[in-house]
Amino acid sequence: MPSPKLPPLVLSDEERETLLRWSRRPTTAQALALRSRIVLRCADGGSNSEVADEFGVKRHTVAKWRSRFVADGLEGLSDEPRAGAPRTVTDERVEAVIVKTLEQSPPDQDTHWSTRSMAAATGMSQSTVSRIWRAFGLKPHQVQTWKLSRDPQFVEKVRDVVGLYLAPPDNAIVLCVDEKSQMQAIDRTAPTLPIMPTTPARMTHDYVRHGTTSLFAALNLATGSVIAQHHRRHRHQEFLKFLKTIDAATPGDLELHLVCDNYATHKTPAIKNWLLQHPRFHVHFTPTSASWLNLVERWFAELTNRKLRRSAHRSVTELEADVEAWIGAWNDDPKPFVWTKTADQILDTLAAYCQRINDSGH
Structure with missing residues (x-):
């Protein structure tokens, strides 16, 4: 059957101005902003089906707000009164x-x-x-931190690393490599009390330090498995030992693409000479101040949240053994992290941030 004739919807200059203000102002409730945009589009000649498709809503939703506006004007776009005590805040x-x-x-x-x-x-x-x-989802007490990279080759490095994630080369392994330095062996000054109904686990705020270690890790992009090695120091000598460990732990007929940050120990003459002697290694550096591009950082977050944050160790040796056991369990059932953002999406997001900074007047 043909659709019934739509009621005419004509806006006065004042009504159009009000609807435009409601639809654009950031502080307007999202429901009211959507209703305003629907009415504006209907006033411009859009049918219910066209407007519904454009805004991703049901056809009867457009019909409802069209008829409500025709009948009651701007007041028709407000929610109807509900049962209960009347509102005291306008x-x-x-x-x-x-x-x-x-x-x-x-x-x-x-x-x-x-x-x-x-x-x-x-x-x-x-x-x-x-x-x-x-x-309205406002949280004035919270703040998020961020940092913009000043690397002059930022765009090229983002495209290089993200290209590896989204389209890994054939006959090759992509490894995300980094070090979690200064892992502390910490022991609480009293035993941790277990969780109970209505009561979370409790541990003392103070602790005793028993030394530090550094964990060198290489996350396999495809499988999620991790090659890891502990070292008490964090120099290029230790990084070179870890590269040799990677070399021995991977099939010799495959190319190796390593995603690393710009830490000085990754670029010493000794490291460069060793890489020249092992041409199957290809190093891809993330931009400076952009460690979020290295997927092994996501794995380090898992290690911290699931093992390190609540554990207690009386020596560095005990800490290393505990972490190695956790890594062994991880590798028994590894979970790869899937990168989804394209380089263009990342760069567009950062461009929007930069524009907001420029528009802020600071």
């Missing part, structure tokens, strides 16, 4: 909290807003401020 007061959180500096030279300072500034309770922040 949309305007909620918006004021969001705008103040995102656009204004906190008082008393604080670095960030707290529920207490926001409550004092807006006349609301701390619990109300907390609920608003949770609803």
